[in-house]
Amino acid sequence: MSGLSTKRLMKELADIQSKGTPEGIILLSADSMEEWVFLISVLGEETIYKGETFALRMKFGNRYPIDVPEVTFLANEQYQPPLHPHVYSNGHICASILGNEWSPVLNAVAICITMQSMLASNKKKERPEGNDRYVRTAPSNPKLTRWHYDDDTV
Amino acid sequence: MSTQTDAAPAQASAEGQPRVIDENTDLSTLTDQEIMKLMEGMDHQDDQMNKPLISTPVPLSVIRQEYEKGSTQILKKLDWLAENGWDQVWRARGDGDCYYRSFTLAYLVRILHSTDSQLEANLAYESIQRALPAMEQCGFDKELYEEFLDSLLVLIRSFAEGGESTSTEYGIVQSLQDAERSNCIVVALRLITSSYIRTHSDLFSPFLLSPTTFLPLSTDDFCRSEVEPCGKEADHAQIMALAEALNIGVRIAYLDRSDLGSEADSAINWVEFGKDTSEPGRPLTLLYRPGHYDVVTKDVLPQV
Numbered sequence: 001m002s003g004l005s006t007k008r009l010m011k012e013l014a015d016i017q018s019k020g021t022p023e024g025i026i027l028l029s030a031d032s033m034e035e036w037v038f039l040i041s042v043l044g045e046e047t048i049y050k051g052e053t054f055a056l057r058m059k060f061g062n063r064y065p066i067d068v069p070e071v072t073f074l075a076n077e078q079y080q081p082p083l084h085p086h087v088y089s090n091g092h093i094c095a096s097i098l099g100n101e102w103s104p105v106l107n108a109v110a111i112c113i114t115m116q117s118m119l120a121s122n123k124k125k126e127r128p129e130g131n132d133r134y135v136r137t138a139p140s141n142p143k144l145t146r147w148h149y150d151d152d153t154v
Numbered sequence: 155m156s157t158q159t160d161a162a163p164a165q166a167s168a169e170g171q172p173r174v175i176d177e178n179t180d181l182s183t184l185t186d187q188e189i190m191k192l193m194e195g196m197d198h199q200d201d202q203m204n205k206p207l208i209s210t211p212v213p214l215s216v217i218r219q220e221y222e223k224g225s226t227q228i229l230k231k232l233d234w235l236a237e238n239g240w241d242q243v244w245r246a247r248g249d250g251d252c253y254y255r256s257f258t259l260a261y262l263v264r265i266l267h268s269t270d271s272q273l274e275a276n277l278a279y280e281s282i283q284r285a286l287p288a289m290e291q292c293g294f295d296k297e298l299y300e301e302f303l304d305s306l307l308v309l310i311r312s313f314a315e316g317g318e319s320t321s322t323e324y325g326i327v328q329s330l331q332d333a334e335r336s337n338c339i340v341v342a343l344r345l346i347t348s349s350y351i352r353t354h355s356d357l358f359s360p361f362l363l364s365p366t367t368f369l370p371l372s373t374d375d376f377c378r379s380e381v382e383p384c385g386k387e388a389d390h391a392q393i394m395a396l397a398e399a400l401n402i403g404v405r406i407a408y409l410d411r412s413d414l415g416s417e418a419d420s421a422i423n424w425v426e427f428g429k430d431t432s433e434p435g436r437p438l439t440l441l442y443r444p445g446h447y448d449v450v451t452k453d454v455l456p457q458v
Contacts, residue, residue, distance in 0.1 A: 002334055003334070004334050004338065007301070008301070011297070063337075066337045066341065100383060100386075101378065102383055103383045103384075104302070104382075104384065105295070105298060105341075
């Protein structure tokens with residue numbers, strides 16, 4: 001990893017350890033400076049995800065924070081990606097902040113907050129259109145997919 | 155929402171010997187590695203990514219050669235530049251950060267060629283310091299922006315300390331070819347630009363449009379989607395904000411097909427931003443070709 005990315009991740013980790021994470025967001029593992037996993041749940045009574053917990057994995061490349069990390073919801077025996085019109089069943093997420101609107105002033109916790117509010121504002125549990133086709137042909141790294149962002153407010 | 159899934163197919167085939175991929179290959183069987191390989195040759199973006207971030211100057215005549223079969227208006231403008239002494243072009247990589255990289259190079263070269271580089275470096279340092287309160291006002295984390303900004307401040311301080319990296323044009327170009335340093339400076343300039351627009355919202359908001367839909371954007375949306383992310387081109391609002399924030403003049407020669415008519419005193423359209431843009435004020439001078447910025451200068455040094 002480059003000096004910049006290591007330094008930045010160390011700082012983010014120290015901030016999380018000293019100040020904690022926002023409610024509903026827990027750092028599950030940060031075993032290395034390359035891959036972190038957060039647990040995300042949506043707060044309140046109104047949400048359609050009440051009682052559900054999702055695992056969000058971030059892989060930081062050596063150009064972080066200039067480049068966006070690779071972010072997916074885990075899809076394994078223990079965790080399933082949320083049913084959401086922007087989240088594919090393989091865990092890939094279509095969100096502009098994870099693509100061409102990533103900015104180096106954002107950080108891991110900011111991504112978690114964005115994902116949490118994306119879930120909080122959703123009213124309908126459904127997969128994106130064309131989910132099966134996408135999942136069948138998707139590259140393992142969602143950053144290789146050319147996303148087309150129609151509406152981030154859904 | 156939708157995805158272009160055919161541009162990003164799956165990893166189904168076995169690892170091992172590279173196989174022949176032709177029009178009969180089922181796209182859904184391509185592996186990630188094969189896709190990357192295929193895109194290497196095809197993708198213009200990848201081609202750009204192999205070019206230096208910024209390079210030592212080429213003669214303007216090299217640019218002219220690219221247009222020899224092109225529009226006569228453009229050739230006329232190039233000839234006017236040449237006749238008026240604008241004889242070298244410092245190319246920036248066309249990755250969407252070219253304005254900020256060109257700005258940085260021109261900013262540092264301007265200090266280098268000042269009669270008193272140390273004084274000019276101190277003035278630049280002070281201008282940058284004056285732009286910081288706006289960043290704090292906008293809620294940017296101080297520790298965070300200082301880390302990006304440090305890459306630029308180190309180079310500016312180097313003038314005062316007689317450092318090697320800033321003692322020649324070549325040294326400056328070499329320093330700016332370091333990707334991590336150059337990218338940090340791009341981010342720092344983007345944050346300075348963003349915080350200037352955010353703190354002068356009344357001035358800018360009527361002009362903040364989405365470059366894709368041409369619909370008005372709020373100041374916050376514009377800064378978040380068009381200024382702060384790397385790879386987003388600078389347009390008039392960003393250029394003006396950065397020039398004002400750092401209190402520097404910027405003149406941009408527009409190398410486009412527009413006809414200036416016979417009455418114009420120069421055959422090229424210079425668009426000016428910021429303070430004193432007259433020649434004695436030594437503004438930064440950039441060359442704009444639709445979608446791209448480079449630096450254009452008059453060669454003031456004897457050939458080495």
